[in-house]
Amino acid sequence: MNNRFRILSINPRTITTEIAIYENEVPLLECTIRHDVHDFNSLSSLSAQYTIRTEQILASLVDKGINLSKLHAVCGRGGMLKPIDGGTYKINAKMIEELLQQFRGEHPSNLGGLIANEIAKRLMIPSFIVDPVVVDEMDELAKITGYPGITRKSVFHALSHKASGRRAAMELGKKYEEVNLIVAHMGDGITVGAHANGKVIDVNNGLNGDGPFSLERSGTLPHGELVDMCYSGEFSYEEMKHELLYHAGLKAYMKHSDSMQIDQLPDREHPDYIYLEALAYQISKEIGSASTVLFGKVDAIILTGELCFHNHFLQLIKERVAWIADIMVYPGENELQSLTKGCLRVLRNEEKAKEYC
Amino acid sequence: MIDQVLPIASYHLFDELKDGIIIINKSGLICYYNKRAEIIVNQHTPLQLNKHIQDIVPNSQLLRVMNSKTYEEGKLFAFKEDSFHRISRYPLIDRKGTVIGALAVLYDVNEESNWANVDNFREVINLMLQNNAQGYAVFDEQGRTVLQNSSHKSAVAHLHLEGMNVDMVKRCVEKVFKTRRQVEETYESNTLYFHFINMPILIDGKLQGCLQLIKEESETIRLKKELQLSKGIIRVLEQTFHFEDFIYQSSMMNFAIEQAKIAAKSNRALFIRGEEGTGKCMLANAIHNGSARQYFGFKRIHPKNNREDWIDLIKGEKYLSYEGTIYLEEVNSLSLEEQVLLLKNMKDSTTPYELIISATEKLERFLIDGTFLEELYVELMKSNIYLPSLNERKEDIIPLCTYFLEQFSREGDSSFIPIEKDALKALETYSYGGNVDELKAILQLAQVKAKVNDSHIKIEHLNLTIESKGNHHNKGIIPELEENKTLSDLVEGYEKVIIEQTLRKLEGNKTLTAKSLGLSVRNLYYKLEKYNLN
Numbered sequence: 001m002n003n004r005f006r007i008l009s010i011n012p013r014t015i016t017t018e019i020a021i022y023e024n025e026v027p028l029l030e031c032t033i034r035h036d037v038h039d040f041n042s043l044s045s046l047s048a049q050y051t052i053r054t055e056q057i058l059a060s061l062v063d064k065g066i067n068l069s070k071l072h073a074v075c076g077r078g079g080m081l082k083p084i085d086g087g088t089y090k091i092n093a094k095m096i097e098e099l100l101q102q103f104r105g106e107h108p109s110n111l112g113g114l115i116a117n118e119i120a121k122r123l124m125i126p127s128f129i130v131d132p133v134v135v136d137e138m139d140e141l142a143k144i145t146g147y148p149g150i151t152r153k154s155v156f157h158a159l160s161h162k163a164s165g166r167r168a169a170m171e172l173g174k175k176y177e178e179v180n181l182i183v184a185h186m187g188d189g190i191t192v193g194a195h196a197n198g199k200v201i202d203v204n205n206g207l208n209g210d211g212p213f214s215l216e217r218s219g220t221l222p223h224g225e226l227v228d229m230c231y232s233g234e235f236s237y238e239e240m241k242h243e244l245l246y247h248a249g250l251k252a253y254m255k256h257s258d259s260m261q262i263d264q265l266p267d268r269e270h271p272d273y274i275y276l277e278a279l280a281y282q283i284s285k286e287i288g289s290a291s292t293v294l295f296g297k298v299d300a301i302i303l304t305g306e307l308c309f310h311n312h313f314l315q316l317i318k319e320r321v322a323w324i325a326d327i328m329v330y331p332g333e334n335e336l337q338s339l340t341k342g343c344l345r346v347l348r349n350e351e352k353a354k355e356y357c
Numbered sequence: 358m359i360d361q362v363l364p365i366a367s368y369h370l371f372d373e374l375k376d377g378i379i380i381i382n383k384s385g386l387i388c389y390y391n392k393r394a395e396i397i398v399n400q401h402t403p404l405q406l407n408k409h410i411q412d413i414v415p416n417s418q419l420l421r422v423m424n425s426k427t428y429e430e431g432k433l434f435a436f437k438e439d440s441f442h443r444i445s446r447y448p449l450i451d452r453k454g455t456v457i458g459a460l461a462v463l464y465d466v467n468e469e470s471n472w473a474n475v476d477n478f479r480e481v482i483n484l485m486l487q488n489n490a491q492g493y494a495v496f497d498e499q500g501r502t503v504l505q506n507s508s509h510k511s512a513v514a515h516l517h518l519e520g521m522n523v524d525m526v527k528r529c530v531e532k533v534f535k536t537r538r539q540v541e542e543t544y545e546s547n548t549l550y551f552h553f554i555n556m557p558i559l560i561d562g563k564l565q566g567c568l569q570l571i572k573e574e575s576e577t578i579r580l581k582k583e584l585q586l587s588k589g590i591i592r593v594l595e596q597t598f599h600f601e602d603f604i605y606q607s608s609m610m611n612f613a614i615e616q617a618k619i620a621a622k623s624n625r626a627l628f629i630r631g632e633e634g635t636g637k638c639m640l641a642n643a644i645h646n647g648s649a650r651q652y653f654g655f656k657r658i659h660p661k662n663n664r665e666d667w668i669d670l671i672k673g674e675k676y677l678s679y680e681g682t683i684y685l686e687e688v689n690s691l692s693l694e695e696q697v698l699l700l701k702n703m704k705d706s707t708t709p710y711e712l713i714i715s716a717t718e719k720l721e722r723f724l725i726d727g728t729f730l731e732e733l734y735v736e737l738m739k740s741n742i743y744l745p746s747l748n749e750r751k752e753d754i755i756p757l758c759t760y761f762l763e764q765f766s767r768e769g770d771s772s773f774i775p776i777e778k779d780a781l782k783a784l785e786t787y788s789y790g791g792n793v794d795e796l797k798a799i800l801q802l803a804q805v806k807a808k809v810n811d812s813h814i815k816i817e818h819l820n821l822t823i824e825s826k827g828n829h830h831n832k833g834i835i836p837e838l839e840e841n842k843t844l845s846d847l848v849e850g851y852e853k854v855i856i857e858q859t860l861r862k863l864e865g866n867k868t869l870t871a872k873s874l875g876l877s878v879r880n881l882y883y884k885l886e887k888y889n890l891n
Contacts, residue, residue: 068652
């Protein structure tokens with residue numbers, strides 16, 4: 001019986017594609033393929049890029065001396081599908097159709113499923129997507145806002161949440177489906193999710209102004225002032241959106257830096273230090289509120305994402321939330337690894353691949 | 358007398374000068390100018406005697422010099438923005454020390470006003486040359502060195518050290534003189550790579566000399582070679598091959614590879630014949646990788662070992678949309694019924710995949726026996742490649758030995774173990790039953806033995822005992838042909854004898870036995886159990 005699985009994982013970005021080949025948990029190769037934007041210009045839609053990207057990925061692997069026929073499965077970052085439960089999904093015709101037509105929105109991750117499918121078809125091996133951004137396991141209760149026309153939506157970095165949740169459960173010696181966790185993913189956007197028995201029953205929408213602010217995004221704003229600002233005539237609709245997504249957050253307070261990098265965060269002596277403290281304060285508050293979602297029965301708090309590389313910042317959060325539960329820190333995004341693990345669980349029959357329908 | 362003549366003579370002399378002279382008196386009025394000054398200044402405003410100098414030349418500094426009583430030489434002066442002159446100014450002081458006027462000397466130096474004059478240029482070029490990593494040298498039309506930078510000097514010194522004739526430099530220059538065209542040449546040794554670019558210096562169509570540029574690309578080339586090597590190693594580990602991964606010098610092998618390159622461009626089913634260990638699968642894989650199907654799968658199917666895939670291929674629908682390559686091994690092991698199905702498959706032009714079929718045994722034998730379809734045989738032979746056995750290409754043995762020994766030293770992370778001449782000779786005359794695989798196994802064992810004794814590979818390290826002389830190497834091992842025995846029975850009998858003999862030869866060491874037979878240890882144990890050899 002073959003117990004070594006070789007998996008190609010694909011994470012498409014705007015103009016690059018990150019790929020990795022794993023043999024079980026061991027990465028054999030990880031690289032980023034830079035595409036030529038000119039190749040994309042003539043295409044009618046983002047999803048049409050999949051053929052060009054596929055060719056370039058295969059050419060790069062062959063050039064490196066990789067034997068394509070040794071692959072057992074291909075795994076892509078899922079795309080904008082209908083809201084679904086988390087897990088590993090077998091790529092099927094319906095999914096391909098929706099990703100190609102971009103029914104539910106344009107996003108580079110749509111290409112993940114399309115490329116994985118194309119490569120798998122050529123090599124006659126199975127293909128999967130794992131925990132796409134549209135994972136929706138949110139409790140009905142949590143969706144209610146306070147104004148009937150508006151409901152809360154589950155849009156978050158599901159792949160990172162699920163992978164770090166599973167990892168933490170394993171380290172606790174339990175099944176992911178048996179633990180209560182709070183996961184704070186702190187990357188471009190910051191999302192804090194309450195994981196109850198393997199489901200993310202509540203999570204803030206980091207993209208649409210819900211929850212703590214982040215390096216560049218505003219987070220929740222008092223809506224009175226926000227409405228005033230929208231109607232001040234100073235901003236158009238697009239400008240307003242852009243302002244809150246890219247010119248807000250920590251970056252907006254620290255006016256003297258164009259881009260926010262982890263290593264540029266202010267230290268204790270810095271005049272802008274208070275804004276870093278505020279960031280940690282808001283995240284802690286969000287973690288605190290997630291703990292009430294779980295009735296205080298929290299097995300662990302998990303901090304993950306790029307911001308975890310900043311030790312002092314972590315300390316600021318830890319001192320506020322350490323009383324809730326043990327804290328586990330998994331720095332970085334590790335998307336390719338997370339994809340591979342999702343795929344391995346299915347290949348090893350630890351989990352059944354879900355069918356998208 | 359002379360006192361009277363002198364001033365007049367001086368005025369005439371001044372008119373002959375190439376520089377312009379203007380004299381003013383104490384109150385700044387022009388009291389003299391020579392002809393040249395008139396020409397220079399008149400381009401802008403007419404010079405007039407007894408006019409104030411600043412009425413004529415508003416930005417004149419002559420008054421300042423007169424008042425400060427200090428002369429200045431060679432200053433730049435602009436009548437207009439784009440018209441520069443050099444000017445020297447002297448206060449005129451009598452014997453009592455009183456200032457009586459001032460004198461200006463104008464050089465007509467319009468061309469010098471530009472910063473990029475010849476001197477500056479020479480200096481810049483010199484700086485550029487001396488600080489350049491590329492070697493530059495200029496030769497005159499006689500071939501003599503006019504200019505040479507340090508990089509060029511050191512490149513020539515390197516070439517000299519290599520024992521390489523410095524003539525290379527001269528030869529290139531001569532070639533340029535002969536052809537009057539740019540000449541490019543390269544010099545390559547194990548450690549050095551120089552790229553020579555030689556350009557003729559043509560002025561008004563006349564050859565004035567030659568500019569030679571030497572680029573040292575040793576590091577780039579070394580890295581490129583290293584990258585190629587690494588990729589080659591990865592390909593071996595990954596079991597994916599290119600045509601360049603074959604080691605050969607023989608014409609027979611060359612012919613086979615050329616045929617394969619052509620086959621890679623066609624979509625026709627291909628048949629590869631050759632003994633065990635001649636590299637049929639490797640060739641099939643190289644053909645796949647050299648074809649348009651390289652980004653599709655390469656599926657290896659053995660009709661006995663991969664039963665399911667084989668049935669799928671001839672009966673199922675699994676491969677109906679597969680655009681990769683299917684490599685079908687051991688076509689000789691098929692039953693007549695299966696052969697019919699394969700023939701049908703081969704004749705079906707709608708199959709999207711490329712079929713490469715191989716056989717270890719000579720099919721003719723089975724034709725005579727009546728166990729092989731003649732029609733299938735004809736179909737196979739339409740497009741076939743014969744891979745020569747190692748005995749048929751003895752000239753490839755030495756390059757293969759070098760290749761394998763290098764590979765072992767890399768894998769074992771040890772130094773390269775050379776092989777002695779008579780040992781090589783023995784290897785060349787030996788008759789190989791298992792072809793390249795056998796050669797590899799012999800060398801692998803030999804280098805282990807040599808390493809233990811810390812010596813070169815000697816003839817006694819080689820295990821050439823299996824009926825080494827003549828072509829009857831199979832005699833004695835092959836089980837007697839008995840009636841009622843199927844091919845697989847016979848093959849199994851042969852396999853048993855081989856394993857037994859090797860095991861005995863290696864004093865029961867199972868790891869070495871597995872290695873020398875190209876088996877995994879686990880597989881060997883399985884076979885030992887199967888044949889009751891424990």
